[in-house]
Amino acid sequence: MSKSKQAEFVKWFGPLLEALRELGYSGKPKEVSDKIAKNLKLDNAFLDQTLKSGTNRFHNQVAWARQYLTWEGLLDSSTRGTWKLTDKGKNTFLDYKQAHQLFLKWVEINQKARKNKSQKEVITEQEQEDPEAIEIKAETNLLEVLQNLSPSGFENVCKELLREHGFENVEVTGKSHDGGIDGYGTLEINPFVSFKVLFQCKRYKGSVSRSQVGDFRNAMIGRAEKGIILTTGTFTNEAEKEASRDGAPQIELVDGKKLVRMFEKVELGVTPKTIFEVDLSYFEKFSD
The missing domain is CATH 1.10.10 (Arc Repressor Mutant, subunit A)
Known part of the structure; x- marks a missing residue:
């Protein structure tokens, strides 16, 4: 080698x-x-x-x-x-x-x-x-399932996921794909404060680019206080910088890894199991 x-x-x-x-x-x-x-x-x-x-x-x-x-x-x-x-x-x-x-x-x-x-x-x-071999296997399986959904199926499962995480009045805009907006919902911070959130769902295996983040922001300006892009893929480094750029509406990015964690946290479409991981450092002293 x-x-x-x-x-x-x-x-x-x-x-x-x-x-x-x-x-x-x-x-x-x-x-x-x-x-x-x-x-x-x-x-x-x-x-x-x-x-x-x-x-x-x-x-x-x-x-x-x-x-x-x-x-x-x-x-x-x-x-x-x-x-x-x-x-x-x-x-x-x-x-x-x-x-x-x-x-x-x-x-x-x-x-x-x-x-x-x-x-x-x-x-x-x-x-x-x-x-984390065990986790990545489960993660890969879930991502494969999500990537094999139809575009509308992925949008609707994201809608369910956002509801489970506290969003209200979550709706998918449908086939019109209103300016790159796949759906919207309301997030209540407390009884006095809530705001509208627009979201976009990208059923990808590759990376979401900076220009795609910028296009989504342009579509949401003046229509909502917050935006979220959910993808089964990843985001380029420049896309991450664009999402948090000073002076522009902030966009939350949810990549494949984070998406899996969100499903696991609310146990949506997944069943928890107890798994024991071997601690190799413990057995090192018995290797001679």
């Missing part, structure tokens, strides 16, 4: 630790990835690359870096949804050589735990799949 193909995520080990230190020792996954991208001045062409599954390649690599640092005891694995440095992690600084040694240690442990996999297969699998 050439060096260029050897787990590119290893180069994010050190930058990930540094990003968490700058964020006050903890942060949400996207927040951490964005901090790394900003610190290293990564260009948008790289940040917008996706895997065959449609998952953002950079964010997936950073997630794998986090998994290895967790196995090493540098990040806390108990806090779900938030990445947090342990005391050991707060005082650990890794250059590439040190990161690569740590990586090889845990690849070997993974390989022993999965005797039917070669080292090359373990590394290749990690380059292409999400570290």
Whole structure:
């Protein structure tokens, strides 16, 4: 296996630790990835690359870096949804050589735990799949179901999802696709304050572009205080910047990963199951 193909995520080990230190020792996954991208001045062409599954390649690599640092005891694995440095992690600084040694240690442990996999297969699998393998399988299944719905079916399931999350008077505009608006609803903040929200549904496997976000904003200006774009795909880096651009109406972006979490939170179309994940770090001391 050439060096260029050897787990590119290893180069994010050190930058990930540094990003968490700058964020006050903890942060949400996207927040951490964005901090790394900003610190290293990564260009948008790289940040917008996706895997065959449609998952953002950079964010997936950073997630794998986090998994290895967790196995090493540098990040806390108990806090779900938030990445947090342990005391050991707060005082650990890794250059590439040190990161690569740590990586090889845990690849070997993974390989022993999965005797039917070669080292090359373990590394290749990690380059292409999400570290939370069980979750990504369920996520992929749900996204596949959503992507195989008809356009109107996807719009209507999004309508149900918004209702389950507290929106009222939610309606789909129908085949007219009124200026790119697929539907609208009302969100009540408290008994005295509520506002109208317009939404757009994109049943994608690829990425929503900056221009598409801009077109949606143009369609909603003067008609609602808030806009939401829901997609089974992803958003380009420039699209995310456009959605939160200063001086323009803010647009909430819901990508495939967040969409799945929204379905799971209200248990809409999914059934929860208890799953136990093997803690490889626990068994490391018994590997000799």
